[in-house]
Amino acid sequence: xxxxxxxxxxxxxxxxxxxxxxxxxxxxxxxxxxxxxxxxxxxxxxxxxxxxxxxxxxxxxxxxxxxxxxxxxxxxxxxxxxxxxxxxxxxxxxxxxxxxxxxxxxxxxxxxxxxxxxxxxxxxxxxxxxxxxxxxxxxxxxxxxxxxxxxxxxxxxxxxxxxxxxxxxxxxxxxxxxxxxxxxxxxxxxxxxxxxxxxxxxxxxxxxxxxxxxxxxxxxxxxxxxxxxxxxxxxxxxxxxxxxxxxxxxxxxxxxxxxxxxxxxxxxxxxxxxxxxxxxxxxxxxxxxxxxxxxxxxxxxxxxxxxxxxxxxxxxxxxxxxxxxxxxxxxxxxxxxxxxxxxxxxxxxxxxxxxxxxxxxxxxxxxxxxxxxxxxxxxxxxxxxxxxxxxxxxxxxxxxxxxxxxxxxxxxxxxxx
Amino acid sequence: xxxxxxxxxxxxxxxxxxxxxxxxxxxxxxxxxxxxxxxxxxxxxxxxxxxxxxxxxxxxxxxxxxxxxxxxxxxxxxxxxxxxxxxxxxxxxxxxxxxxxxxxxxxxxxxxxxxxxxxxxxxxxxxxxxxxxxxxxxxxxxxxxxxxxxxxxxxxxxxxxxxxxxxxxxxxxxxxxxxxxxxxxxxxxxxxxxxxxxxxxxxxxxxxxxxxxxxxxxxxxxxxxxxxxxxxxxxxxxxxxxxxxxxxxxxxxxxxxxxxxxxxxxxxxxxxxxxxxxxxxxxxxxxxxxxxxxxxxxxxxxxxxxxxxxxxxxxxxxxxxxxxxxxxxxxxxxxxxxxxxxxxxxxxxxxxxxxxxxxxxxxxxxxxxxxxxxxxxxxxxxxxxxxxxxxxxxxxxxxxxxxxxxxxxxxxxxxxx
Numbered sequence: 001x002x003x004x005x006x007x008x009x010x011x012x013x014x015x016x017x018x019x020x021x022x023x024x025x026x027x028x029x030x031x032x033x034x035x036x037x038x039x040x041x042x043x044x045x046x047x048x049x050x051x052x053x054x055x056x057x058x059x060x061x062x063x064x065x066x067x068x069x070x071x072x073x074x075x076x077x078x079x080x081x082x083x084x085x086x087x088x089x090x091x092x093x094x095x096x097x098x099x100x101x102x103x104x105x106x107x108x109x110x111x112x113x114x115x116x117x118x119x120x121x122x123x124x125x126x127x128x129x130x131x132x133x134x135x136x137x138x139x140x141x142x143x144x145x146x147x148x149x150x151x152x153x154x155x156x157x158x159x160x161x162x163x164x165x166x167x168x169x170x171x172x173x174x175x176x177x178x179x180x181x182x183x184x185x186x187x188x189x190x191x192x193x194x195x196x197x198x199x200x201x202x203x204x205x206x207x208x209x210x211x212x213x214x215x216x217x218x219x220x221x222x223x224x225x226x227x228x229x230x231x232x233x234x235x236x237x238x239x240x241x242x243x244x245x246x247x248x249x250x251x252x253x254x255x256x257x258x259x260x261x262x263x264x265x266x267x268x269x270x271x272x273x274x275x276x277x278x279x280x281x282x283x284x285x286x287x288x289x290x291x292x293x294x295x296x297x298x299x300x301x302x303x304x305x306x307x308x309x310x311x312x313x314x315x316x317x318x319x320x321x322x323x324x325x326x327x328x329x330x331x332x333x334x335x336x337x338x339x340x341x342x343x344x345x346x347x348x349x350x351x352x353x354x355x356x357x358x359x360x361x362x363x364x365x366x367x368x369x370x371x372x373x374x375x376x377x378x379x380x381x382x383x384x385x386x387x388x389x390x391x392x393x394x395x396x397x398x399x400x401x402x403x404x405x406x407x408x409x410x411x412x413x414x415x416x417x
Numbered sequence: 418x419x420x421x422x423x424x425x426x427x428x429x430x431x432x433x434x435x436x437x438x439x440x441x442x443x444x445x446x447x448x449x450x451x452x453x454x455x456x457x458x459x460x461x462x463x464x465x466x467x468x469x470x471x472x473x474x475x476x477x478x479x480x481x482x483x484x485x486x487x488x489x490x491x492x493x494x495x496x497x498x499x500x501x502x503x504x505x506x507x508x509x510x511x512x513x514x515x516x517x518x519x520x521x522x523x524x525x526x527x528x529x530x531x532x533x534x535x536x537x538x539x540x541x542x543x544x545x546x547x548x549x550x551x552x553x554x555x556x557x558x559x560x561x562x563x564x565x566x567x568x569x570x571x572x573x574x575x576x577x578x579x580x581x582x583x584x585x586x587x588x589x590x591x592x593x594x595x596x597x598x599x600x601x602x603x604x605x606x607x608x609x610x611x612x613x614x615x616x617x618x619x620x621x622x623x624x625x626x627x628x629x630x631x632x633x634x635x636x637x638x639x640x641x642x643x644x645x646x647x648x649x650x651x652x653x654x655x656x657x658x659x660x661x662x663x664x665x666x667x668x669x670x671x672x673x674x675x676x677x678x679x680x681x682x683x684x685x686x687x688x689x690x691x692x693x694x695x696x697x698x699x700x701x702x703x704x705x706x707x708x709x710x711x712x713x714x715x716x717x718x719x720x721x722x723x724x725x726x727x728x729x730x731x732x733x734x735x736x737x738x739x740x741x742x743x744x745x746x747x748x749x750x751x752x753x754x755x756x757x758x759x760x761x762x763x764x765x766x767x768x769x770x771x772x773x774x775x776x777x778x779x780x781x782x783x784x785x786x787x788x789x790x791x792x793x794x795x796x797x798x799x800x801x802x803x804x805x806x807x808x809x810x811x812x813x814x815x816x817x818x819x820x821x822x823x824x825x826x827x828x829x830x831x832x833x834x
Contacts, residue, residue: 011638012456013443013456015442015444015447016444016629018435019436020435022436023434023435026429026431030431030432036430036431038457038460038465040457041457043455044627055472071607072607075628108605111608111611113607152630154811179431179433188525189487190528193530210426210427211489219433221428223431276700276721278700282712283721284704284707286695286699286704290699290700290701290813293776295699300724301720301722303718304703304719306712313760314720314761343731389571392708392710396704396708
């Protein structure tokens with residue numbers, strides 16, 4: 001089954017919001033053997049929406065439309081769908097009842113705009129939305145299915161999971177796809193490609209390889225297409241078995257693994273604990289670690305020592321070091337990492353101190369300068385990095401990822417012998 | 418000038434990566450008066466790419482293509498462009514030289530795959546890429562401009578900023594757009610729409626209003642289209658002056674403001690400082706605060722007290738409370754907030770303790786239960802929230818945003834009289 005996603009809304013086109021809906025639907029569809037042929041984002045504009053639906057109908061079996069279903073005047077999807085399917089809006093009692101119950105729970109009265117939300121196209125099947133006021137709509141014509149859903153992410157996700165996917169599975173028109181992604185770091189894309197070139201050339205036709213680089217790592221995704229998911233899984237895993245020895249030292253995980261989750265697994269397998277002291281990363285390392293479910297087993301906690309007095313009073317950094325070499329220095333990074341390890345009584349600790357920018361740089365210590373310190377069971381050290389560019393968020397992310405990378409290497413070293 | 422963005426790559430369609438490139442380009446183009454007509458995401462597939470470019474050429478003046486320019490076998494954009502423009506790949510000496518310099522700096526040899534990256538379409542203008550190995554390409558045909566850039570975000574951003582936009586401005590074909598967004602919270606979309614209905618109906622034809630709801634707030638975006646940006650700005654600001662009294666108490670900021678930035682401005686205007694103690698939010702509040710440039714002026718720092726012993730030893734929470742009522746309780750939240758305020762010697766403090774999930778819930782304290790405590794200059798209190806759903810990341814985000822919302826209200830209260 002081939003699908004196209006049409007997202008409606010000026011906010012996506014002007015970049016005010018990032019279209020995370022399409023990515024989420026893409027993931028769910030892939031897991032369910034539905035291929036996404038294309039994603040198209042269009043304006044809240046009648047003609048443009050009609051044209052996008054018309055073009056999609058020519059190419060795919062399933063057209064998924066998100067957005068433009070709110071109670072307000074800029075949302076026009078419902079009327080455009082009536083025009084496309086030559087039907088009319090009729091009053092749908094159960095939808096109004098559901099809206100009334102939702103609002104009563106919040107102590108709010110239903111107004112005219114909400115009542116309009118219960119006016120729905122006569123020829124569609126209504127998909128009830130338990131998390132919002134606009135229901136989903138399911139149309140069929142010839143052999144094509146059309147589904148319209150609100151663009152609010154958690155409402156759309158609810159409808160896909162509990163209404164759309166169950167109905168699509170019933171049609172028996174879904175096919176099997178299996179993806180697995182190998183996560184690597186430390187080797188640039190072109191060198192990686194060189195090393196695995198023979199293996200890549202020998203891949204069977206129905207298994208495709210894609211390189212997905214980003215500044216901190218290169219991901220290799222294998223996608224297999226066929227009839228039976230269990231067979232595809234076996235074939236992909238056999239290919240990965242052949243790949244692994246070629247690039248063993250650069251692989252750090254698979255699929256949804258992150259540096260934080262992989263590091264966490266190593267800590268918990270060895271019964272070790274972790275603490276973090278952050279200055280320039282401002283809590284982001286701690287956030288990455290605690291985004292992993294179950295992290296409370298190995299993560300004791302952290303101190304964000306933004307002010308120098310907090311570095312001194314909580315972490316025990318010496319006033320003299322702060323005075324003589326400054327907060328962004330090897331000395332202070334080492335004192336921070338030792339301080340937090342002792343204070344939180346942990347087996348491993350990480351510390352960062354640097355200049356995230358865009359302001360605060362000097363000639364000697366430009367924006368992007370970061371000292372990262374690590375403390376393990378036998379070893380304590382600090383390393384300096386100078387990331388290029390004065391983009392605050394990017395420098396925070398790179399500093400945090402590099403810290404986790406160093407932590408992973410240290411744990412590997414200390415627990416493998 | 419009207420543009421279409423075509424993003425190439427299976428990774429976007431299967432949802433492995435979220436297409437942030439289109440949003441970023443959309444923002445930059447909007448600021449430069451270029452309207453985005455459509456965003457289309459297609460497979461790494463020759464025919465599909467050709468068709469997307471052909472359809473775009475019919476509708477717009479500028480076709481921006483990202484992705485598919487890497488050194489590896491799955492990247493086919495360059496060859497497809499040669500086919501489309503009926504030209505051939507020729508060797509481009511300056512590009513190979515640039516690649517050699519980049520690699521020499523990293524101590525890596527140039528391989529065959531990188532040499533291939535210096536083979537470029539004969540009929541295009543090369544846009545040098547200082548941050549990567551694949552340059553941008555600029556084609557013109559009839560009155561349409563086509564630009565192809567790598568999909569790696571920081572390389573694409575560099576090319577847009579330093580190569581594409583300056584060249585587009587030279588064409589003199591850009592027009593004026595002005596956007597301003599009003600950020601509100603605490604009033605649902607439909608009630609807001611009711612209150613401002615008369616104002617909305619009276620808006621001039623060239624100013625459009627859009628409602629952008631998300632779980633924590635509703636944003637109202639005004640977009641004005643015309644010839645002169647300064648005039649549009651004045652008109653939009655005059656409309657916002659009329660809007661403001663209708664919903665004064667729900668407006669917390671404009672455009673790129675966040676709860677963290679707005680709260681930070683209030684703190685620094687009043688010369689006050691802030692500290693944070695986090696359990697279930699795990700450092701995320703601290704990350705939001707420190708994502709604001711200049712936050713070191715008012716932010717002293719925070720303690721992520723994930724383990725109970727850290728709550729006791731660092732923040733001074735009593736062992737008895739942890740034993741009798743548990744970590745997720747009003748008592749512990751209050752002790753955490755008082756503890757961190759004292760420890761870091763701050764004027765304001767926030768604390769969170771809860772169950773982010775997906776596991777760890779009980780009948781009495783289900784996943785999503787959070788106690789948020791606030792301490793100001795005269796007042797200390799805690800409030801309980803029960804967020805619905807066991808989605809860890811969503812519960813962390815909602816807890817953090819709610820904490821910042823309460824902090825903003827408390828500062829407003831304590832500094833306005």
